Amino acid sequence: MLRSFYFLLLVLGTQLSACAQSPEKPPVAAAPPGGQRLPWLQGLLDSSAVLRQHQVGLSLADAATGEDLFGYQETKYFTPASTMKLFSFYAGLHLLGDSLPSLRYFSRNDTLFFQGTGDPTLLHGDVPSRRAYSFLLNRPEPKLAYCDIACVTPFGPSWTWDDYGYYFQPERGAFPIYGHTVRFYGAAPMPAKPRAGGVAAVRPGLVPAARVRVLPRFFAPLVGPATPSLLTPGLDKDTHVLRTSNENRFYVLPSGKKWVDETPFITSRGLMLRLLGDTLRRATSNAAWRPRPGQDSVRTLHGLRVDSLYRRMLRVSDNFLAEQLLLMCSTKIGRHDSLSTERVIRYVRKNLLTGLPDPVYWADGSGLSRLNLITPRTLTGLLLKLHREVPERRLLSLLAAGGGQGTLRKRYHDAAGPWVWGKTGTLSNNLNVCGYLRTKSGRLVAFSFLNNNHVVDSGDMRNEVERVLRQVRDRL
Known part of the structure; x- marks a missing residue:
């Protein structure tokens, strides 16, 4: 018995010694935040004099795979302005069918x-x-x-x-x-006809x-x-x-x-x-x-x-069409004794927006209300849902196109043709844009670039947003 006991101690001692001498396995590294995945883009945003004094959020994802590519304050809430029309569009896609x-x-x-x-x-x-x-x-x-x-x-x-x-x-x-x-x-x-004495009859x-x-x-x-x-x-x-x-x-x-x-x-x-x-x-x-x-x-x-309605609403950001779109959607759910924006919003949030990263604070169809609040990553999540559910050619044709038509027609020019398709959202001191961009490598990227409470000139803001997105196109 004593000999067996010493033998057991010898075996245990050998195993413990081997464990002590073997190198420890490194812990599994947590996935880095989106900003660390593209340090050059993080630096571009951090060093921008135009973006320095206001709230900035940027979210990028691969439209085909859904892979998260980059995030910069993507979990914070922003006033989305007219980018909320994408939610109205999504409601119409699921509730209205082919005709109004x-x-x-x-x-x-x-x-x-x-x-x-x-x-x-x-x-x-x-x-x-x-x-x-x-x-x-x-x-x-x-x-x-x-x-x-x-x-x-x-x-x-x-x-x-x-x-x-x-x-x-x-x-x-x-x-x-x-x-x-x-x-x-x-x-x-x-031309004003002079009266007697040469005095003009009309100002x-x-x-x-x-x-x-x-x-x-x-x-x-x-x-x-x-x-x-x-x-x-x-x-x-x-x-x-x-x-x-x-x-x-x-x-x-x-x-x-x-x-x-x-x-x-x-x-x-x-x-x-x-x-x-x-x-x-x-x-x-x-x-x-x-x-x-x-x-x-x-x-x-x-x-x-x-x-025909979606195209006009999204390309030129028509507020009236967006508001009326939700009223038409309300005829498809619940009772037929009223037209209710709130009823549609409640239904869509509960039944159609599952899987988005953060809750959507949604008040109207157009984005005119400052009660609307959304995070950049949630807006990008909606863009990914749209890309999965709508044929790409149809989807891009409904949006404003850089250098082509709609609210992006004066920007994002390229001799090869459009490379940005999106939805703008502008209120006083708020300038947002989201949508899809095609990189030079051929990848389609869903993006949400939100700027709230800026006090710089709107033209300077648009120039800076375009400068950043051009870098994304060239380097991804």
Whole structure:
């Protein structure tokens, strides 16, 4: 027994000695943060004088494999501005199918009853569809009855109140007509004829209301020349028409050249009925939506193909189309007694955005609201989902293209053709861009480059963002 005990101690001692003398296996290294994977890019951002004083976030991933390539403050939340339109686009892809729902209707006796679905294309100046117009114009019923439906407020949460008169903030609604804007076409001013004594009858540069074409013509009697009290020093040089905040009165500013401008009008059921009746030349009354179960067959009229709306919305960043897109999506989920942006956002976040790195704080369809918040890596995650679910050629064709069209047309030029396709997002002191870029090695990279609270010149900001992305294209 004693001999066996010594033998056991000898064996154990030998094993312990061998373990002590053998080199220790190094611990498995944790994956380095994204910034350390591309130290040259980290240095480029850290050393930039333009990017030094504001919040900067950058996220890169391989669009084909989903591999994370780089991250710089990618877990922090930013105000995304119009890059939020990509979430509205994603909602439409999953809820709307191939065409837009234009209106819902049923017929009873001598009356066609119809209500809105949020379709913005009726007599819209940029994405016009005549489907609903022709349908209402040619219906055999002698009477047309528009039926109200509960809808969101005209302005979204946290929208800037004094932007009511700018083209980019029309009011939302269930049954839009003319895109809820008035279009003005200003002619070059006529040479002023001198009166006796050589005094000009018209102030130089002033475009009288008579020399402005107005569409729809319904608003022409409500247009006049701007009074001196309206010509405040802070007016933007591209502003040609002003509207008062509480009524549909429009005032033309002085100008020495031809111009085109859009100004939103204040919406109401009464005004919509007058505009529709004036256009159709058919009286349209108001009635309650009360289809009888089992007797009145409620149908949906479909109109424009969805890509026509997506393309316009994403390329030029059309806020109105994005807002109305979510209202149309709401007809596909839940009850049919209301059009609700909030209902769509809640549904999409719960059912369609699973797997994104961080929660999305989502308030509206367009990105006008500063209540929207997102991290760069989550925005890149959405771009990866889009690339997986939408054929690449179709996806890129819907986005603005560098040197080609949309909000990127003046930048990212290359003789070989577009290498950046994306969505911009701009608010005061916020300049963001995200999308896809093709590197010189042929790799397609999904990127989100967010800049919040900058105080440098916007032109300098755009130049710096382009400089960084060109380096990514050249070196990845």
